[in-house]
Each structure stands twice: as C-alpha cells, then as structure tokens.
Amino acid sequence: MRMAxxxxxxxxxxxxxxxxxxxxxxxxxxxxxxxxxxxxxxHVQRIKLIRALMDVGGLSLTTVGEVLAAVDAGKAxxxxxxxxxxxxxxxxxxxxxxxxxxxxLATVKDLAGRWDWPCKDDDDPVIQALVGILCTIKEVGHxxxxxxxxxxxxxADRTADLDLDGIAGVASLERIIEIAVVxxxxxxxxxxxxxxxxxxxxxxxxxDALAVDDE
Amino acid sequence: MRMAxxxxxxxxxxxxxxxxxxxxxxxxxxxxxxxxxxxxxxHVQRIKLIRALMDVGGLSLTTVGEVLAAVDAGKAxxxxxxxxxxxxxxxxxxxxxxxxxxxxLATVKDLAGRWDWPCKDDDDPVIQALVGILCTIKEVGHxxxxxxxxxxxxxADRTADLDLDGIAGVASLERIIEIAVVxxxxxxxxxxxxxxxxxxxxxxxxxDALAVDDE
DNA sequence: CCGTTTTGGAAAGTTAGACTATCCATGCTG
DNA sequence: CAGCATGGATAGTCTAACTTTCCAAAACGG
Numbered sequence: 001m002r003m004a005x006x007x008x009x010x011x012x013x014x015x016x017x018x019x020x021x022x023x024x025x026x027x028x029x030x031x032x033x034x035x036x037x038x039x040x041x042x043h044v045q046r047i048k049l050i051r052a053l054m055d056v057g058g059l060s061l062t063t064v065g066e067v068l069a070a071v072d073a074g075k076a077x078x079x080x081x082x083x084x085x086x087x088x089x090x091x092x093x094x095x096x097x098x099x100x101x102x103x104x105l106a107t108v109k110d111l112a113g114r115w116d117w118p119c120k121d122d123d124d125p126v127i128q129a130l131v132g133i134l135c136t137i138k139e140v141g142h143x144x145x146x147x148x149x150x151x152x153x154x155x156a157d158r159t160a161d162l163d164l165d166g167i168a169g170v171a172s173l174e175r176i177i178e179i180a181v182v183x184x185x186x187x188x189x190x191x192x193x194x195x196x197x198x199x200x201x202x203x204x205x206x207x208d209a210l211a212v213d214d215e
Numbered sequence: 216m217r218m219a220x221x222x223x224x225x226x227x228x229x230x231x232x233x234x235x236x237x238x239x240x241x242x243x244x245x246x247x248x249x250x251x252x253x254x255x256x257x258h259v260q261r262i263k264l265i266r267a268l269m270d271v272g273g274l275s276l277t278t279v280g281e282v283l284a285a286v287d288a289g290k291a292x293x294x295x296x297x298x299x300x301x302x303x304x305x306x307x308x309x310x311x312x313x314x315x316x317x318x319x320l321a322t323v324k325d326l327a328g329r330w331d332w333p334c335k336d337d338d339d340p341v342i343q344a345l346v347g348i349l350c351t352i353k354e355v356g357h358x359x360x361x362x363x364x365x366x367x368x369x370x371a372d373r374t375a376d377l378d379l380d381g382i383a384g385v386a387s388l389e390r391i392i393e394i395a396v397v398x399x400x401x402x403x404x405x406x407x408x409x410x411x412x413x414x415x416x417x418x419x420x421x422x423d424a425l426a427v428d429d430e
Numbered sequence: 431c432c433g434t435t436t437t438g439g440a441a442a443g444t445t446a447g448a449c450t451a452t453c454c455a456t457g458c459t460g
Numbered sequence: 461c462a463g464c465a466t467g468g469a470t471a472g473t474c475t476a477a478c479t480t481t482c483c484a485a486a487a488c489g490g
Contacts, residue, residue, distance in 0.1 A: 160413035198375035207294040
C-alpha cells in the first residue's frame with residue numbers, strides 16, 4: 001500500500017508518518033522506484049504500537065524510539081533485551097539527598113532479598129526509580145506506605161507470574177520482546193485503572209459506613 | 216519564612232514558585248505589608264506535593280491544579296471528592312471505533328459486575344480510560360491479555376483494600392483526600408516498579424530454563 | 431498521451447507546556 | 461542609608477511533537 005492508505009489504516013496523518021520515518025521510528029517502505037515506496041501491514045502495526053506506547057503508556061517519542069530499537073535488535077540474550085526494553089520504559093527521578101537515597105536503597109535491597117528478586121546492580125534503572133519513589137514518598141510526608149511495602153511486593157510478585165504466562169509459549173523471539181513491552185506498558189495502565197475502579201468500591205463502602213455514623 | 220528560604224527548603228527555584236503562585240497552585244503567603252509576604256511549612260509541603268505529582272506521577276501542571284483544587288474544596292461528600300480527584304488524575308484516550316468501544320464497554324461492565332465494582336456511569340473517566348485501553352490492546356494485536364482480565368481484576372481488588380487501610384483512621388478529611396491522591400498516583404508508580412523487578416525475576420527463571428534447552 | 435493528483439523528501443513554521451529572565455518600586459538589613 | 465531581597469507583572473526561552481510548504485518525480489484517469 002502507499003502513504004495515503006497507510007495513513008488511513010493506522011489512523012495517523014501522512015505528515016506525522018513522514019516525521020516518524022525521518023526519525024527512524026518506522027522502517028522505510030520497500031522501494032519501487034528511486035522516489036517511490038510501498039508499505040505493508042507491518043508498517044500499520046508499527047505505527048499503532050508507537051501510538052499506543054505514547055498515548056496510553058505516556059512514553060515520549062524518544063523513549064519509544066529507544067524501546068523499538070531494543071525490540072528490533074532482539075537477537076541477543078532474551079533476558080538482557082527484556083532488561084533493555086525495561087530500561088527504556090523506566091524513567092527514574094533523582095530525588096532525595098545522599099542520606100535518604102542510601103536508606104531507600106537499603107530498603108529496596110532488603111525487600112528484594114525477601115522476595116528473591118534480582119537486585120545486584122544498584123544502577124539498574126528500575127532500582128534507581130524505586131529509590132527515587134521511596135524518597136519522594138517520604139519527602140511528601142506519607143510514611144504509612146512503607147509499612148505496607150511487603151504487601152505490595154506480594155501483589156507485584158503475583159502479577160509478574162501472570163505476565164510471564166502471556167509470553168510463555170510464543171515462538172518468535174522478536175515477538176516475545178514486543179509482547180513484553182506492550183504488556184509492561186499497557187499492562188501498567190490497565191492495572192492502575194482496574195485499581196481505581198476497585199478503589200471506588202472500597203472507598204464507597206468505607207465512607208458510607210462513616211456517613212451513617214455521622215448522621 | 217520568605218521566598219529565598221521557601222525556595223531552599225522546597226528545592227525549587229524562586230522564579231518557579233512565583234509561577235506556581237501566579238497559577239494559583241500555591242496559596243499566597245501571609246501579608247506583612249502591602250507588598251511583602253511570609254510563607255509557612257504548609258507552603259513547603261504543597262510545593263513538594265506538586266513536584267511529586269508532576270515528576271513521579273507524570274501529571275501535567277494543569278492536572279495538578281485541578282486535583283489540588285479538588286483537595287482544597289474537600290468539604291463535600293468524601294466519596295464524591297475522591298471521585299473528583301480520580302477524575303483529575305485519569306486521562307482517557309479516545310481509541311477504537313464505535314463497535315470496538317461498545318464491545319470494550321460491555322467487557323468492562325461484565326467484569327465490574329463480577330467483582331462488585333461500581334460501574335453505573337458509562338461516562339466515568341475511569342471507565343472511559345479502561346475502554347480506551349482495551350481497544351488499544353486489541354488494536355495493537357495482543358488479545359492474550361483479555362483472557363487474563365479476571366486475574367488482574369483480582370489483583371486490583373486486593374490492592375484497593377490495601378490502599379484503603381492507609382486512609383482508614385486518619386482524622387482530617389482534607390488530609391484523607393490528599394493521602395488518597397498521593398497514594399493513587401505515587402502508588403501506581405511504586406507498584407509498577409515493583410512489578411518490573413518481579414518481572415525480572417520471572418523472566419530470568421523462564422529464559423534460563425529455555426537456554427538450557429537450546430544448548 | 432497529458433493534465434491532475436500523489437508521493438517522497440527536505441526545510442521551515444507552529445503550538446503548547448513549563449518554565450526563566452528582566453524590570454521596577456518598595457521593603458528590609460547591616 | 462547603601463545595597464541586596466521581595467512581590468508582581470510582562471516578556472522571553474526552550475523543548476517536544478508535530479504541520480506546512482515546497483519541489484520534482486511518479487501515478488492515475490480519461
């Protein structure tokens with residue numbers, strides 16, 4: 001198919017697709033003449049994936065580019081590529097002073113130890129992100145959360161097993177990595193929205209009970 | 216304290232604080248003379264909260280403003296205010312065509328029914344966001360997820376109970392709402408990072424097993 | 431075959447968000 | 461009382477993600 005149709009199917013304006021091509025987010029089409037190209041279903045999928053990661057996952061175009069590059073590279077060790085993809089979609093925040101960060105890191109390592117999670121490399125972006133989040137939570141003055149870290153860890157642990165189920169049994173390595181990325185990014189959002197709905201349920205029950213006490 | 220000190224304690228440049236004041240995100244300081252003001256610890260906290268919601272939660276300044284307005288308004292029905300706060304921090308995406316969205320909505324209502332979640336108002340932003348996410352997942356070509364919706368729902372349900380624990384027993388209503396917001400936004404990030412660590416554990420186990428098969 | 435669309439590609443322009451800088455008249459401080 | 465800080469207003473900056481505009485070479489329709 002050509003530009004117009006690609007744009008139509010992907011639901012993205014032609015100019016934007018040209019822009020993605022320029023930035024290397026979408027591979028060039030197959031040449032039919034020196035200045036003419038043809039695109040396939042892969043291009044449609046690729047563009048939809050970009051939009052999903054940006055619109056739902058909230059990733060920046062640059063981050064999407066890095067993640068896709070990792071997905072495309074997909075010939076190295078699967079576990080490492082997955083880590084690479086995770087790095088791309090994880091943005092840490094440098095929060096807290098030296099002391100706070102040291103405490104947070106210790107807390108994280110401790111937690112990881114209890115759950116048998118890998119936590120060797122202190123510079124792992126996921127670890128760094130966690131450290132930042134813990135510092136922020138403390139700074140913002142809500143210590144309560146930290147007492148429940150283990151409870152949340154258990155939930156995360158169960159989620160991960162569920163996530164891996166989605167990958168096990170898929171043949172192509174490249175496909176596995178793509179699924180992992182989508183699952184991680186969109187899954188985050190899916191989970192948090194489900195959590196919100198469930199919170200509505202829980203808060204309604206709690207506050208309704210309170211209101212009865214009040215009146 | 217005065218500007219310089221506030222800026223110091225909050226870790227944000229003076230010019231930025233002035234900007235937040237202009238935008239009404241931070242309440243004006245207490246006047247000591249027609250063109251001089253004094254700030255308190257509340258201001259420091261408020262600014263840290265703004266930064267946390269933006270940097271960790273990824274909310275836009277405008278969204279933060281709406282959420283804080285809801286927090287400040289906090290004199291109406293707690294449950295409704297909580298919903299308001301949730302609206303602020305939930306950004307839906309208009310994805311999918313008429314048909315897909317109808318299917319997604321039915322799926323969501325079905326799921327909510329099974330879990331006793333409130334789902335009366337189709338226009339609830341959380342519902343809309345969920346519909347968008349389901350459409351996107353389908354469009355991006357990963358149907359697998361949908362079979363596991365219930366499993367994820369169970370996890371979300373348990374998380375919500377845990378979340379509510381953090382609120383129960385807190386005295387001030389305004390404080391409750393603030394906690395709920397922080398818990399929801401920062402908690403989302405905390406959970407997703409824990410999930411990533413756990414995924415590393417799970418994927419390592421899975422791919423290590425595969426590698427043995429390969430070699 | 432020929433006039434009108436389309437296309438690929440490059441370059442410049444646009445828009446929104448989140449600051450940042452500059453002024454200035456007043457106020458506080460050593 | 462000299463000089464730096466402050467509140468307040470206005471204008472400027474910077475980045476990300478597009479859009480627009482051009483152009484010459486296909487492509488298509490009659």
